């Protein structure tokens with residue numbers, strides 16, 4: 001009887017000790033999992049896409065490089081006003097061409113806590129049939145022309161990472177800037193934006209800040225949705241400008257310049273103010289979460 005009691009006591013004690021150890025390790029594991037790599041947001045690099053000889057996409061009334069610059073400058077001013085203590089650095093403040101690796105290189109050099117690249121979307125060309133003239137008998141004679149699909153619209157935000165080749169339309173378009181750099185083969189270590197296999201290499205590159213980049217990208221999309229914009233979601237793409245980021249980095253497509261209605265919106269003062277508000281709210285929410 002006495003022995004059984006001691007045995008029971010030993011078993012209970014062992015169970016208690018193991019429970020305590022497991023609970024402690026669980027807490028530690030959770031702490032490790034959720035510990036952010038970057039805890040403060042003090043420096044933000046804002047990157048206006050394209051510039052100079054790289055006009056990128058265009059719509060009926062505007063070029064992507066000019067819309068991106070206007071929104072980027074307004075975003076920087078709004079961050080300085082609404083998030084005091086945060087330093088803003090621009091990759092360009094005028095209509096100049098800046099190489100993609102130099103943009104992210106600046107962010108790495110300045111030890112930025114966030115990198116945000118502003119772009120406008122465009123759809124691949126579609127064949128459109130139109131009437132050239134009518135015959136004397138009143139029959140139409142058709143011709144064909146290629147125009148960007150004018151129907152597609154909405155916002156989407158990219159982070160660096162895996163994207164299947166067939167889904168890399170945006171990546172191919174945004175990486176095309178590299179071709180304007182004479183020495184691009186040296187600068188991107190064998191990456192060739194014309195070669196689909198290069199995108200596989202980019203996709204496989206490990207990004208230490210993937211989770212935080214996705215968190216910020218999701219917050220940005222949430223804000224667009226709150227303002228009634230169409231949500232095309234967060235996607236991982238093999239994007240040269242984000243690939244070497246030593247911090248959470250996103251590329252946000254603020255609307256389709258190939259859609260006449262969205263082109264008007266992203267060019268208007270009200271539209272740009274709404275986009276800037278969305279981005280500042282997302283950054284503020286991200287900053288709050290990181291600095292808990």
Ligand SMILES: [Zn+2]
Pocket residue numbers: 049050056057064119120173174
């Ligand atoms: Zn672009």
